[in-house]
Amino acid sequence: MTQIRQRTVVFADLRGSTALFENLGNAEATSVVTHTIGLMRQAIADLGGRTVKTLGDGLMAVFDLPSDALTAAVAMHEALERLVAQGRQRGASPGLRALRLQVAMSYGEVVEMGGDCFGDAVNVAARLIDHAGDNETLVTAELHADLSPAEQRRFRSLEGIKVRGRLEPVHVYALDMPHGADPAATQFGDTPFSHHVPDGIRLVWLDIEKVFDTDQLPIVLGRSTEAAFCITDARVSRSHARIDWHAGSFTLTDLSFNGSYVRFAGSGELLALRRSACTLHGQGAIGLGSSPAEIDAPVVRFEVLHFADTLPHSP
Structure with missing residues (x-):
């Protein structure tokens, strides 16, 4: 019936x-x-x-x-x-x-x-x-x-x-996490404190550069043409990672089977995400499916922007 x-x-x-x-x-x-x-x-x-x-x-x-x-x-x-x-x-x-x-x-x-x-x-x-x-x-x-x-x-x-x-x-x-845990904490200590709330985030892959403000989030990084930031590389999942805006900061969540890797500028440490999350701050690189250190790895460079820097850089 x-x-x-x-x-x-x-x-x-x-x-x-x-x-x-x-x-x-x-x-x-x-x-x-x-x-x-x-x-x-x-x-x-x-x-x-x-x-x-x-x-x-x-x-x-x-x-x-x-x-x-x-x-x-x-x-x-x-x-x-x-x-x-x-x-x-x-x-x-x-x-x-x-x-x-x-x-x-x-x-x-x-x-x-x-x-x-x-x-x-x-x-x-x-x-x-x-x-x-x-x-x-x-x-x-x-x-x-x-x-x-x-x-x-x-x-x-x-x-x-x-x-x-x-x-x-x-x-x-x-x-939200039921026990008050912070899903976006990194294994390398707390996110550097800033008095200024970010206005946006710049993402760059090859010759593709996009700036997203907080009203446009969340955004999905992936191989799908429907992804807000599309990376056409076979090592990248259709929906590989998600960037959210939460509690005044940007959070990267890995959604893939191959993992995502984050390296912050000025730090030699590499944060590996396997269906987990971290807070993005400053500048750095996101490796999708491969470490940013690997040759020809699909790497998205990111920069957390404040109001004076929200326009793309001049070529």
């Missing part, structure tokens, strides 16, 4: 399982992944949701209420966090400790047929997950609007993100 209903669609994707199979072998890694997916399915069922199908290392689920879906997403993140913490205490392999979860949710009209679900809300959630960083939950504006005021305050707006198959950008919100 075919039904058309307003539903909350959830896609959840477990990252890092490839390394898990390399470290543990097929049998043990399969057991860990199956157990983890089971925890996710239980969190969904506990909140009245229905798992529509499993998708390799992830799943798709639907809920009647966006609030229940949000609670389930938080529960899934917490379940994985406990699993990884237990593994760390017991000396588990690096593969287990590297497991991460991405969640994307949308709300809208869904066609339910033969146990499966179809429609625009399904397509948006399925493609939005490509833009989620490690342990991040992204939701559409339609879903965010249906949450309570207290729940809405847990999110920050990412404004419009270009999603594959959509002509217009999708207004997206990101759930």
Whole structure:
């Protein structure tokens, strides 16, 4: 029987399982992944949701209420966090400790047929997950609007993100870290303090130079022609990294399988991002899929701008 209903669609994707199979072998890694997916399915069922199908290392689920879906997403993140913490205490392999979860949710009209679900809300959630960083939950504006005021305050707006198959950008919100952790901290200490809030960021790749002000963020760096900053190199993912504006600073989040690398000017240190984030400050270079030190690597130079420097440099 075919039904058309307003539903909350959830896609959840477990990252890092490839390394898990390399470290543990097929049998043990399969057991860990199956157990983890089971925890996710239980969190969904506990909140009245229905798992529509499993998708390799992830799943798709639907809920009647966006609030229940949000609670389930938080529960899934917490379940994985406990699993990884237990593994760390017991000396588990690096593969287990590297497991991460991405969640994307949308709300809208869904066609339910033969146990499966179809429609625009399904397509948006399925493609939005490509833009989620490690342990991040992204939701559409339609879903965010249906949450309570207290729940809405847990999110920050990412404004419009270009999603594959959509002509217009999708207004997206990101759930803030549940325990107050700073997802944009670097391993090399705090970001240098500045009394002046940046006005924009300049990106340069080969002969392409663009300046983005804070109102234009977030922007996606990637090989897709729909990316705000397109890098046509085979080593670059379609949606490789995302630059956000949050709390007065620019944040780079890696979205790829090959990683991103940041080297700040004046520092010999190289920051490797694997589905994680860092704060961009000053000037530097971003290697997409390869280190900036490698010959012919796809490297985007960046410069955080203040009001006097927002115009492109003269050639």
